[in-house]
Amino acid sequence: MSESRSRRWFLGIGGAVTAAIAACTSKAPPAPPSGLGAGIRPYGSRSRFEKATRFFRPTTIPEEASSRTPLQETYGIITPSSLHFERHHGGVPEIDPATHTLTIHGLVDRPTVFTVDDLKRLPSVSRIHFLECSGNSGSEWRGAGESDVQRAHGLTSCSEWTGVRVALLLEECGAQKGAAWMLAEGADACHLERSIPMAKAMHDALVAYAQNGEALRPEQGYPLRLLLPGWEGNTNVKWLRRLKLMDRPAMTRWETSKYTDLMPDGSARQFTFDMDAKSLITRPSGGMRLPGPGVYELTGLAWSGRGTIARVDITTDGGFTWTSAELQVPVLPRAHTRFRWTWNWNGAAALIASRATDDTGYEQPALPALVGVRGTNSTYHNNAIQVWKVAADGTITNGNS
């Protein structure tokens, strides 16, 4: 007895640890957790029981690739920065914010170099906006392509972004009258660049340095990125190093041969910036299984690059009847909007889908109607309704056709 007590004293702690050690060294079932937990630590990480990750297929060139947000395992409207989708064209550069600069030049009275610290001295704004790759849902042009919501639609995420208004910076540099376009260029290996109309630059564009309350993640452009609310992802140039005001667009590779939308007549639409209204049921969705008849919350995300989500309708009979879902407030412009609807599943096969309408009156189209207008070779800007097929045994598959 006294020997046991002295050993406890030597370990410096009470019975819990002794019990834990006993559990480790014997075959007895582990004791329920009790006593003290882990101590404080300088930077947090999630529970080891949480497994949600971005999805990507193995590739020989991970520097020119994308990874997808697990939409089925996110909640509310904010995407954790660590799960924000990625799309890189020349890898993620490692940039020291102490040496990185943003140069504004071209048709300005005062070409100016801003350090990151300079930008942080200027009046800041924080806004919640989605960011969606124009190639999102590209697998679905010919009907059911991918098996689940992450693989099919995971190139959209939503964050709170903090930075300086581009309008403020351009006014500070004395934008000249003839400036009609703003060229934005990154400091990554391929120096991705896009020409942006001045109207957008002056309206709501940001040079962002923070995301979800901390500095941008390297994959999101650390230390500076352009943020163009509601516009296709690639125009939101990451690792931003310069803005040049010009009288016409530069006709870069990305705005001519890459992010243009091929139509059935062989013409290609250029400068297709806006991301049209879209919605997805994220739970339950492809790859999941309903254990049996009864009540299920149908929940998902809706967003519009042209404004604010006004309504989301739900069908469980393949589009014959629709009922309105509840929208989680606040409903913000150009931001993911969480919707939910309670479904009492009777156990019969069902086709479930959501349909978004924004405050411009635009209603998310069905896939056959969208294909009727654009064909199947436009690659980008597929915002069609996603149908999930629920079988009588509860298994859920991609029901697009």
Place this chain on the structure above:
Amino acid sequence: MGTANRAFVACLTLSIAMASHRALAQSPTYGVGRPATPEEIARIDIEVRPDGSGLPPGSGTAASGKAVYAARCVTCHGATGKEGPQDILVGGQGSLKTPKPLKTVGSYWPYATTVWDYVHRAMPFDHPGTLTTNDVYSVTAYVLFLNGIVGENDVVDQRTLPAVKMPNRDGFVGDPRPDIGVPPATSKKKPPREAPRPR
């Protein structure tokens, strides 16, 4: 100082502030940042536009580009630009309206200057920025030659490259959306956003 006097001084201060704001409307409000020198702008001012602005002195031909291509491009783009495994550069002309369009430099890219710009800024993929100016001219000429757009010994330079007419030069239109999703009754006819044309 009485209340009236204080109000007067406040008013005067405000008018002076407003007057100077008007006078300095073109001046920076915050004065943050420092002037960019011509030298530091030149280091990053790399874009080349369809009118040829941004192209440096230098030249090349397809004949001289063949060796550059074999050394620096062939691994990703294949022996004749048609094999991949990465982007196909050659062929596809006439395929854009078929069920299997092939978008290449020859079938899709509207401006030859963009080829120069992209090779210069981003290629080779794993070592961008390592080609000499004449290498970039040469390999641009070679890719154009493989597509039947320039001759093997045509000199490509600041003057000739912007004059090259690409087969799909007129293949692009502006954004007509919303092209669906708006009921005809409420549809506001707005002219499509013009695809800007270089002058």
